[in-house]
Amino acid sequence: MSGPAVLVVLGSATPPGRFRRALEEAVGRAVATGLDARLIDLAEVRIGPAGAQPLEGGDDTAAVVELIGSARAVVLATPVYRGSLTGSLKNLLDHVPVEALEGKAVGIAAMGATQHHYLGADRHLRDVLAWFGAVVAPVGSYLSSADFVDGAPSPGAAAELDALLADTLRLSSGALSLRPLAARRPGG
Numbered sequence: 001m002s003g004p005a006v007l008v009v010l011g012s013a014t015p016p017g018r019f020r021r022a023l024e025e026a027v028g029r030a031v032a033t034g035l036d037a038r039l040i041d042l043a044e045v046r047i048g049p050a051g052a053q054p055l056e057g058g059d060d061t062a063a064v065v066e067l068i069g070s071a072r073a074v075v076l077a078t079p080v081y082r083g084s085l086t087g088s089l090k091n092l093l094d095h096v097p098v099e100a101l102e103g104k105a106v107g108i109a110a111m112g113a114t115q116h117h118y119l120g121a122d123r124h125l126r127d128v129l130a131w132f133g134a135v136v137a138p139v140g141s142y143l144s145s146a147d148f149v150d151g152a153p154s155p156g157a158a159a160e161l162d163a164l165l166a167d168t169l170r171l172s173s174g175a176l177s178l179r180p181l182a183a184r185r186p187g188g
């Protein structure tokens with residue numbers, strides 16, 4: 001399966017809000033330039049608990065994991081909950097096999113009410129992504145309530161998200177070969 005050039009995964013657990021709108025508009029602008037970019041909002045799909053049997057009636061876990069694996073680059077976006085990423089995004093990442101993100105360019109976007117937690121989700125996601133051996137964009141994007149007017153992202157916030165998508169895709173064309181932490185063995 002051939003995936004998108006850039007896949008944005010919003011680790012939300014609530015109905016669409018400002019962050020969703022900002023990401024959706026950034027993906028729309030990327031698509032308007034001819035780029036195959038897609039958005040998955042975890043509030044709109046069913047992801048089973050990691051380590052559990054699939055949900056009765058099926059769920060979307062396998063399809064979402066496959067899309068992540070087939071994407072050329074991935075942007076993980078999360079609202080800040082308790083100073084970190086959402087449980088729904090962490091649960092999805094617990095399903096993802098190492099090979100799906102190993103050596104893959106990944107960007108990080110987060111949003112919080114204020115600037116107070118601007119590095120919380122970024123730091124935690126970088127730790128998880130290092131385990132996979134992902135190639136993480138050195139600069140992420142952080143939006144706060146001040147970046148929105150009447151629910152719409154400011155021009156500066158929109159430009160920041162556009163740059164993150166473009167930079168993550170550019171990073172995907174690099175020729176890095178990294179050994180994921182998950183593959184390292186003691187004494188190896």
